[in-house]
Amino acid sequence: MKASSVLEQLQRAISLKQTVRGLDISGADLRRADLSNLTAEKLTARGTRFDYALLTGAQMIEADFSEANLEGAHLERAIIGLSTLDRARMRDISLAHANFTIGYCRNADLESADLTGADLNGSSFFSSSLEKAVLRNVNAEYTSFNSARMQQADLRDGRFINATFNSADLTGANLSGGDFSLADFRGAKLVGVNWEGARLTNTLLDDGVAPQA
Numbered sequence: 001m002k003a004s005s006v007l008e009q010l011q012r013a014i015s016l017k018q019t020v021r022g023l024d025i026s027g028a029d030l031r032r033a034d035l036s037n038l039t040a041e042k043l044t045a046r047g048t049r050f051d052y053a054l055l056t057g058a059q060m061i062e063a064d065f066s067e068a069n070l071e072g073a074h075l076e077r078a079i080i081g082l083s084t085l086d087r088a089r090m091r092d093i094s095l096a097h098a099n100f101t102i103g104y105c106r107n108a109d110l111e112s113a114d115l116t117g118a119d120l121n122g123s124s125f126f127s128s129s130l131e132k133a134v135l136r137n138v139n140a141e142y143t144s145f146n147s148a149r150m151q152q153a154d155l156r157d158g159r160f161i162n163a164t165f166n167s168a169d170l171t172g173a174n175l176s177g178g179d180f181s182l183a184d185f186r187g188a189k190l191v192g193v194n195w196e197g198a199r200l201t202n203t204l205l206d207d208g209v210a211p212q213a
Contacts, residue, residue: 007033014038 200210
């Protein structure tokens with residue numbers, strides 16, 4: 001399917017407020033496309049180019065964005081729960097206040113991504129790059145950041161209860177004001193981390209269980 005026809009089909013669905021179901025747009029070039037408020041179910045977009053595209057307010061439940069390029073894309077307030085973004089390129093993406101619950105984002109590049117206020121409950125960021133990413137005020141209960149690269153990431157005031165950071169690199173990260181109760185940091189690199197005001201009730205560290213803060 002040509003990129004132009006894909007874009008026309010999606011934009012027509014948006015204008016008619018229709019839900020796109022089961023569409024496969026893998027490999028399409030939708031760079032800088034305006035797809036704000038798109039509603040889609042089980043969209044397949046493997047390897048699709050969404051660089052700097054507008055997907056603000058989109059609802060894309062159970063979508064497959066594996067190996068897609070979403071660098072600089074805008075997904076503010078988007079709903080992409082149960083979706084897969086494995087190996088996706090998402091540098092400088094904005095997922096502010098988005099819903100990405102029970103999602104898969106493994107081996108992905110989210111360097112300098114903005115996830116302010118996002119709901120990441122139950123998702124996996126295994127072995128992903130979150131260097132200098134902003135995760136302020138996120139809800140990340142039961143979320144896996146195992147083996148993630150999170151140097152200088154901003155996790156201030158986030159809710160990370162029962163989250164796992166095993167073998168993650170959090171060098172220079174800011175965790176101040178966050179709730180890390182029952183979180184697991186065993187094997188993590190924590191050089192220069194700012195813990196000021198963080199809640200560490202029963203948090204697991206290599207030296208044992210952190211005292212309540």
